[in-house]
Amino acid sequence: MENRSRIRLVVLAALVLSLPVTLISRLWYMQVMAGDRYAAAANRTSTNTVHTVAPRGLVVDDVGRVLAGNESALVVSALATALPKDTATRRAELQRLAAILGVSEQDLEARVTLCDYHKYGAKAPQMNPGCWTGSPLQPIPLLRLDTADAAARATQIALQVLERQELFPGITAEIQQIRSYPSPAGASAAQILGHVGKITADDVARAKTQQAADELKTAAAAGEMIGQAGLEAEYDQYLRGTMGTRVVSVDPAGNPLGTVREIPPTPGATLVTSIDARVQQIAEQALADAVEHARTVPQLANHRMVTQHADAAAAVVIDARTGHVLALANYPTYNPGVWDGGSISQTAYDALVHAPGNPLFSQAVQGEYAPGSTFKPITTAGAVSTPYYSITGRYDCPTVFTAGNRTFTNFEGETGLGAISFAEALTVSCDTFFYKIGDTLWKADGGLTPTHPRDAIINEALGWGLGQPTHIDLPIDGSGNVETRQEKIDAWKKNKALWCAEAQTEPNPLYREYDRENCQDGYQYREGDALNFAIGQGTVTVTPLQLAMDYAAIGNGGTLFTPRIGRALVAPNGTVIQEINAPSRKLPVPADVLSYLRQALTQVTTNPLGTAYNAFAGFPFDKYTIGGKTGTAEVQALNPDGTPKDSTAWFASFGGPVGQPAQYAVVVMVSQGGQGGVTAAPAVREIYDGLYGLDGSGPYRLPHDAFAQAGPALPGGVPPATLPNVATSGVPTPTAAAANASGVISRSGTGTAAAVAPAVAVLPPERRGGRR
Incomplete structure (x- = not known):
């Protein structure tokens, strides 16, 4: 028993003695034998990559005035790791800083906190509201640059902080850019x-590839902005430039x-x-004048002065020789500066959304309205393409035209003129003349029982690009509507149940009658449909941009362009990356018919019987030719108040120096504007007067139609033939024709303007009609 106890004690003693020996041996190994290896591991560094946002490219007008640019500001920023x-100590510093910035301490704490992606993954920003989504090595901006005023204020605050930087460790100031619309x-x-x-x-x-999605994630983390609408979105891939990278070494902490x-x-390209x-x-301004005139000066409507x-x-101005857009105006509109900095206050956004007339909506590109009598040149071309009409023929313009059990009259019941030519019918805008065309062609096609209908006017409209997108270089577009027989059948199948139900419940007797007819035979292309279509009423609708491209084609001799706003993309060093031309095709109209239409439409403005004669009274027709067509x-x-809506006022035109193909196409549309000749034509006159540096005249002159003193909007009355040149200083040199233009490009860049690259096309992206 004693021997066993002694053995246990010996073993225990040996274990006790071995522990310090083992510890000492391990320490000796780590410090002597492996000391260098562990020291290297302790001092080992790694690298992190920080992405830097590229300056966004500018958007400039045809002579270099900045439409969308960048302003710089000094912004108080925090480096989370510092x-x-x-x-x-941290809380005391953030309290001092919050007081200077004018934000709450809680909001500031959230901004300087790194999102915990290790713990929450992709949901980190939701789990830590307001946290920094970028790299820990990126300075975190502590103020939002959402307006030009905010940018100026941010710079003032940054200078205050820098003057007392000892109170703010880890806080610095970084130069940032704010997108501006001057x-x-x-x-x-x-x-x-x-x-x-x-x-x-x-x-x-929405990214089309995983690579594109990953690039967007990286850009988002770096704080980059992207185009969300308009040209900013359409040309975003060129305007954004290429982000920079900075590889930073970091210690284990x-x-x-x-x-x-x-x-x-690499800065983004400039879009000219x-x-x-x-x-x-x-x-x-012409639109604002026209709207004010229509609202305040009574005019004839339904036999009353109201x-x-x-x-x-909306107003559209097109270079008829190139297909480029000089103006796309909207009423109502708004100051684009509300988007400065890439954001908008909720109050400002709500005001725009709920504003009368919907200023966020582009009436010029997307607004779809019955064209009324502006459609009659297309009806003319369609009619003379058949055996039943000749461009030189004379046909009846009666006071009343009867089809079935219905009678159709001229505008405000005007008296017929008997047998007249197509030119005279266009000049005075005789509705019954064109009703008769629609009826004749409908009957020739077989009426309600067609076999192989020609549908000449429908197909003519499609050939002019109506009923389909314009493919303008914007993320928005409008197709309008040209309803074919098959589409009418498809619509009836889709809506029959609704029409039949509303035929029993619709309180308005006029609408109830429409519903009853559509319920019974809405699949048929009826006589009334053909008559309405012939005068630009019924189901046919167009956009102002579509109509402008069609009238440009009449004026230039038959070339139908796909409209383009972009002219060129220019690199930061001034090299032209790409010129942008408008694709085109020929109208399916014989040259003699187009020539006839051009001559006929000039009578609308120059003949005392013409529906736009008063609007163009006193215009110098010895120098400039203006042809066009009114529409009501x-x-x-x-309306929301229960009153019937007023007619849509149109004037579609082409114009230029006498004896030359048209230089411009100008279209104005005023929703609920009344007569085209009274409301829209004077606005078109004001635009032409501005183009050529003229003063308005005549009974329908609008208040701001005075440009003789200021001179032509475009020097020489023509668009500049060359691009604004980006010089070595980074400031574009205006063309000789635009030497007096202000607000030209100001940006950094080196190099001289290179030779122009080969030009390429960029593909980015109602029932009866009055006639005045």
Whole structure:
């Protein structure tokens, strides 16, 4: 028993003695034998990559005035890894800083906190609201640059903080850019320019490839903005440039030690547009004048002198020789500066959404309205393509035309003129003349029992590009509507149940009758449909842009362009990357018919019987030719207050120096504007006067139609033939024709303008009609 106890004690003693020996041996090994290896591991560094945002490219007008640019601001920023680690010290610093910034301490704490992606993954920003989504090595901006005023205030605050930097360890100031929309020459162009905004999860989800999605995620983390609407969105891939990278060495604690290598960002390209800021402003003012005139000066409507509701309007100015857009004006519009900085306050956004006339909506591109009598040149071309009509023939313009059990009259019951030519019918806009055409062709096709209908006017409209998108270089577009026989059948199948139900419940007797007819035989292309279509009523609708492209084609000899706003993309060093031409095709109309239409439409403005004669009274027709067509399209709908909607006022035109192909196409549309000759034509006159530097005249002169003193909006009355040159200083040299233009490009860049690259096309992206 004693021997066993002694053995146990010996073993225990040996174990006790071996422990310090083992510990000492291990320490000796780590410090002597492996000391260098462990010291190297302790001092080992790693690298992190920080992405830097590229300056966004500018958007400029045809002579270099900045439509969308960048302003710089000095912004107070925090480096998360350099902020005090001690909780009390950190809190005291953030309290001081919050007071200077004018934000709450809680909001500031959230901004300087890194999103915990290790713990929450992709949901980190939701789990830590307001946290920093970028790299820990990126300075975190502590103020939002959402307006030009905010940018100026941010710089003042940054200077205050830098003066007392000892109180703010980990806080610095970084130069940042704010997107700005300066409205040169007072032009809004808000619906064209669009805006930029933060990259959202929806943007990433819409990416076409995984690589594109990953790039967007990286850009979002770096704080980059992308185009969210308008030209900013359409040309975003060129405007964004290429992000830079900075590889930073960090210690095991994540603290930065230095920059290993750096690739600076490449600024985005400048988009030179065909928009001219002065022409855009003139068009916007002409719309405001036309709307005010319609609302305040009574005009004839339904045999009474009344004012009009005039709730929205659009103007389009096209270079008829190239297909480029000089102006796309909207009424109402708004100051694009509300998007400065890439964001908008909720109050401002709600005001735009609920504003009368919907200023966020582009009436010029997307607004679809019955064209009324502006459609009659297309009816003419369709009619003379058949054996039943000749361009030199004379046909009846009766006071009343009867089809079935219905009678159709001229505008305001005007007396017929007997047998007249197509030119005379267009000049005075005789509705019954064109009703008769629609009826004749419908009967020739077989009426309600056609076998192989020609549908000459329908197919003519399709050949002029109506009923289909224009493919303008914007993310928005409008197709209008040209209803074929098959589409009518499809619509009846889709809507029959609704029409039949509303035929029993609709309180308005006029609408109830429409529903009853559509319920019974809405699949048929009826006689009334053909008559309405022939005068631009019924189901046919067009956009102002579509009509402008068609009248440009009449004026230029038959070339139908796909409209383009972009003229060229220019690299930061001034090299032209790409010129942008408008694709085109020929109208399916014989040359002699087009020539006849051009001559006939000039009578609308020059003949005392013409429906736009009063609007163009006193215009110098010895120097300039203006041809066009008025339209007064009835609308079978009610206003919110229950009153019937007023007619849509149109004037579509082409014009240029005498003896030359048309230089411009100008179209104005005023929703609920009443007579085209009274409301829309004077606005078109104002735009032409602005283009050529003339003063308005005549009984319908609008208040701002006076440009003789200021001179032509476009020097020489023509768009500049060359691009604004980006000089070595980074400031574009205006063309000789635009030497007096202000607000030209100002950006950094080196190199001289290179030879122009080969030009390539960029593909980005109602029932009866009055006639005045």
